[in-house]
Amino acid sequence: MAKRRTPLSAVLLAVLAAAILTAASPSPATAATERTEAAAATTGFRFVDITGSGGVVLKANVIAPSAAGRYPAIVFPASWGLNDLEYIAQAKTLAGRGYVVVSYTPRGWWSSGGEIDTAGPKDMADLSKVIDWTIANTTADPSRIGAAGISYGAGISLLGSAFDPRIRAVVMMSGWTDLVYSLYGDQTRHQQSAGLLQLAAALLGNAGPDLTGKLDDFNANRNVAQIMAWAGVRSAATYLDAINANRPAVLIANSWGDSIFPPNQLVDFYGRLAGPKRLELRPGDHAIAELTGVIGLPNDVWSSAYRWFDQYLAGVETGIGAEPPVLVNPHNAGQESYPAWSSLNGSVRRYGLGQIRWYDGTGLLGGAPSTGWSKTLPSDLNTTADGGVVLLTNGAAALTGILPQIWLPTVDRLRAGVWASDRPSSVQRIRGIPKVHLNLTGTAAQGTVVAYLYDLDSLGNAKLITHAPVSWLGTAGGSRSVDVALQATAYDVPAGHSLTLVVDTVDPLYYDANTFGGSVTVAGGSYVDVPLR
Structure with missing residues (x-):
């Protein structure tokens, strides 16, 4: 039987321990619209196994407010190559703000069962199973479910909002909306980014024949139409009509220089979203803008995430819904806000x-x-x-x-x-x-x-x-x-x-x-x- 946590995972937990203490303390408000009350008491972390689609066991952790009552819930799928300990600092903070938080390791990674599905149909089914478990086993309010993540977790969260209407709010950090564009933008294969993803899968996951075959074909520049069809199934842009029908509130945050999921793909997608929406772009590369927040330090991206979930899950008026929805941080100028990308x-x-x-x-x-x-x-x-x-x-x-x-x-x-x-x-x-x-x-x-x-x-x-x-x-x-x-x-x-x-x-x-x-x-x-x- 696989160990519950690998040695490297234990090291990660030790590195984040100090950050958890920081995140557990109330931080000064950065704007008048942010919540300033002291962090509520929490249950502490509990590590659990969640049965996903087809009986695959997903490793997860859960933390929640300790007071009685029903609370909004946020599900965090882990990033490519990481596990459910990734969000432990932010989970502690969010639980203190009144959320049930469930983080899980997607299938095929670390100690979770199955093979990597690359945000495919099995991953979508798994996300719904995690939501089922959350509603059945925690104090989560079924009408107030959110999903969020960085990179792989971001993509799964946004895609999941097309398939599960219970997801009412999404925060997508450094994610993708068009995997075909990410791999073949302007008909040019992206060599280094695909190579990095392949290396992580080989070292930390169970790639299985599907992903291995697709990456081999990509590197050899063969069966391109098949790869594009496979990537299309894993692109939120393919299911935009379904997302709009479900109308989740979607916050998209990315970096100008994202070398894995370049940001141009987000612009058209954002423009065509029908529900509450927000687009934030900052300097940096993939997952850099939100990185300090992962270890519990003050971070603009995570501050926006708090306000977004408070507004659209907790029912707290933060003002974010009334602000110009396009926020940009230029490389060498102050922050700017606009009513639309075209502005x-x-x-x-x-x-x-x-x-x-x-x-x-x-x-x-x-x-x-x-x-x-x-x-x-x-x-x-x-x-x-x-x-x-x-x-x-x-x-x-x-x-x-x-x-x-x-x-x-x-x-x-x-x-x-x-x-x-x-x-x-x-x-x-x-x-x-x-x-x-x-x-x-x-x-x-x-x-x-x-x-x-x-x-x-x-x-x-x-x-x-x-x-x-x-x-x-x-x-x-x-x-x-x-x-x-x-x-x-x-x-x-x-x-x-x-x-x-x-x-x-x-x-x-x-x-x-x-x-x-x-x-x-x-x-x-x-x-x-x-x-x-």
Whole structure:
């Protein structure tokens, strides 16, 4: 029989012990609308086994207020690679605020039975079984059930609200709405993020033949249609109509630089949600913005989660429902709120790509798109321009406040196209999703280019604002146009700095579809559309 907790799990519990004490104490209110009463007494943690779908045993823990009565309940599925101890600090805090909290390890992970289902139908059935258990075995009010989580737990929670109408509120932190986009955004396979997920499954879970086969096919670039169909079943966007029919209150929180679940997929989904909704975007990478809250420290994402659940589960007026529902923290400016995503920017400025200058290998970025020029790039050579390392690069940027940076003269002009704008005397406030249109000639049937948008100072230091790859997977070579939506961002380009575009063909974050020894030519008529406030 499997041990109830593995040694590594015990270590995690020890690391979080101090955080539990912190979380158990009332913290100062950060806004007039937050609840300020002292934490209520709780039952303490109880570790339980919950029977999931098909008899699979799910390891879980539960904590609740100790006073008699019925309470709203929150279910936390653990993140990919973690177990039900992940939320122990926040569970303690929430129980003290008047919630029954059940955290569980999804099937296939750690000591839970079964094979990893990757938020598939079995995981949906399991979530409903956990809710059944919670109602039957705790003081949970069946009419006030919420679900929340980070990453994998976030995805399961949001998907679950389509299948179980008892889920009345969801907090999705660093989750996904379109797993197809997460794997194949702009027809480009995301290499490092998929590799990290595969490694965690191999070390800490029971992947089983389904997940193993899909990941093997993904890495080998075969059976793509089957993988996309499998991923579609595991995407909340597929079930948006069902979610809207159930009308849960949904809070979505993510990071601009999430390298596992890039945030562009959230924008359209958020816009089409019919129930109470809120979208919050902050600097960082996957699960970084909410990380300090996991160990019980003050954290803006978790503060929003408290207010969301208080409003929509506990029936406490926190004011969050009346606030502008789109909150953004720019990389280098103060927090901003908007009534809708479309309100972030007031205009879109088109920057045409111009002739490459012979003396410095740089073209002008700005004005109307010009014709009569071209820039040929090798299709298999990297440059110093890249998106960094999954989790680490943007995660470090969030912690330090310093965006990934290169010295632009190190970008080999024989391997990349570089276009820089004039240096305006006023700040340029980028808000939203910049879009790049490239006219290409001399392409192979399949290929990839990567576009990077930088903030360039007078000394050649270039900070990465946003980037994205785009691939074409045709049957014949020749001329074509490609359009790529760069990752959503909020960034102020300082006065006197140049907005700079770099285009190359290789980035270690992604699998490329390029031909060895080939080339691709960027031609006139290309441009960048930048949303400005």
